[in-house]
Amino acid sequence: METRINSPQTFQRFHILHRILHMVIIFNFTFLAISGFLLHFSGFGWARFLIALMGGAGAAGWLHRFCAVFLYFGILVHVFWLIYYKMVLKQNFCGPDSILPGKKDVKDLFQNLRYVFNKGTPPLFDRFSYLQKLDYWGELLGMQSMGITGLILCFPEFFAGIIPGFFINIAGYFHFYEAVLAVMYIGVVHMSDTHLAPDVFPMEKAIFTGKIEKQRFMEDHPGEWKRQQMINDQKLL
């Protein structure tokens, strides 16, 4: 048995709202992917069998639209949170804690590459590393375009009055191929860069518990750690 620290010192990393929203995304994204792909591959026997389990094509379509609305509701809550964050809590969007991409991310990328090829020290990530930022923005922007094409496919009669008819077919292709892209991204990149990291291997729990251990905080987000220490020192002084 290794020596185990009974209760390692933990720090709050994610606010409760963001944990709930992440759960909303997990739930809806999974069901959207399942029902959507089953509907797209409805010509195949296995898809028909699984769709029958879901209660038929109508029920699968209903589930798909329900999850889409639910997911977009989550995005709206996120936007309201941003407004609340700025207006009520008087916090800043920019700065080192921000998820907005900055110059440091490019620098970090090259430094990380140098580190991987054994030519330098690892980059000192701040609150969010460039990969985490990529995850966030890929998901957020991807959901907008999925939402727009999905709306076009959901109300074709309305949109055919505004845009040419073949746009609906184009929207169909966009919707499908972007779904493939999103599922590949989440399934391969997001899963491996968060859960397959050796430090956390079976599973990264920070987004579910909201807490991060002191050791990992110092290793993975040294920039933020340093700033917090400085703030604490100032408080002590």
Added chain:
Amino acid sequence: MEKATDDQRPKAFINKIKISNGNALMNLKTILSIIVGCALMIFMAAFNSTQAFASKLADLKAAKTIEEQVQKPLVQEPLLCLDCHRMPNINTNEGVIASQAFCYDCHKKEDIIKRNGVTAASLQITMDTFNDNQPDHRFIACINCHTDIARSPHKTQTGVTCTKCHTQHSEGPANDPHLRVSCQACHFQSKFVKLDPKDFKVKLAHNDYDGVPIILSKHILSDVEDEETCRKCHFKNNPVGAPAAVLPSKSILCMMCHNSPLAVGHPVFGLAGLIFMVGIFFMIAFWFKGSVKGEEKSLHRKISLSSESIWNTIFSKQVFSLIKIFILDIVFQRRILKESVSRWSMHSLIFTAILLRFGLSLFTAIGFYFNPEGNMLTALIDKNHWFTAFANDILGLFILLGIIWAIVKRFVIKPDHVVSEYQDNITLILIGTLVLLGFFLEGARILVTGIPFDMAVYSFVGYLVSKVFSIFSIDWGQVYPFMWYAHGVVAAVFIAWLPFGKMRHMFNTPLTYFIEAVDGVKNEKRV
């Protein structure tokens, strides 16, 4: 000469074989294998072609019958059925047009008339008229809806089957399922309806109220958004047993006891819902007035801390003890049972019956979204179905019995521990009036719609009430709307009053139980 040539030939042949002595056997083998290969290929090709042509046995049979049918006209016989009725495939547009053309062939003529004694009505319909009046059914064959008309005698038994493609209404669109009303009675632009004594359904009348046949063949649809359409049944002294006024739809607030649409409904319900939400908001705001885990001032911190602890409770082992508390202490009211059996019985009669009715209506509302055509859901939205009628009546009776018990306890027996506050009395009066009005309403409905005994007997309380009502010679069709509004208004008041009065214990008591279980008995959130 002839002989010489005869002798020479075999020699030359033998010479040839001798020259290619080494390869002779090989050649035979090659030739043989080529022949066998060709035979195999031909055999497999033949086998393969049949596969591609008709992969299933059923298809093969169909192909065979088609071949036979095609050959039939060759037999010299006068006019076979299939000479005219080519059985077009009405799943294709071509087939639909071919099938329609066959109907229009006769029905486009002006002298297509249905005689009813002296009077007569035209059955004329042309393709243009139909397509103008029902543009959405342009590419639907006549026999797709008039399923049993293409035969002799040329008279339908089943009528028109709309529900083959369309689903039936839930509570929402027609303010009621209207399961006793056939589709055309509302959706066709004819002012005359009748009550069919055979299957007890409201149907489109073929004669007007003076007995003169009317023209229905134009297939003109009515504007069902317009309330004027509803008034062809809902007027005073109507022949089909409909209430005299067009009533608004139920609201989502009615979900507490009835299956209802997910809509706001009448403005009164909207107002009640708004007051309910505001009340809930103030109730929660009141909870957060106290300190949460030592935090006294910042509301942001309080919300964040309390939601954090809820999150940690849900994703911990404690959640199982909470589920246990929910089932035993909240659904089965264990803590009241421990105090007094009579109190438990009284409270459970009211609470469990309302909970069961809420569960039933919630199940119906959600289930209807997924399977609107299922037999079970049809039964659940049908007020006259034996299960729904019986379940609703017996649960309503339980609530009424519980209320009567409580009233007797408070005002007649008056035990020492019962302290009757005005809030308790208001609650009892509200629920009691609500249930009583509900039963009156049901009785009036049974009386007005004239539901036969064997169907109405399952709603036994309502049937008794209807028998009592039938003593008074009032036009109950005109009283019914007033009773409906009274029931609705009392329900709206009850819902609006929930977060303010005594009924607040519906939210507070379970919450207190949960917080006690998580944090121990003492907690600042306790109200």
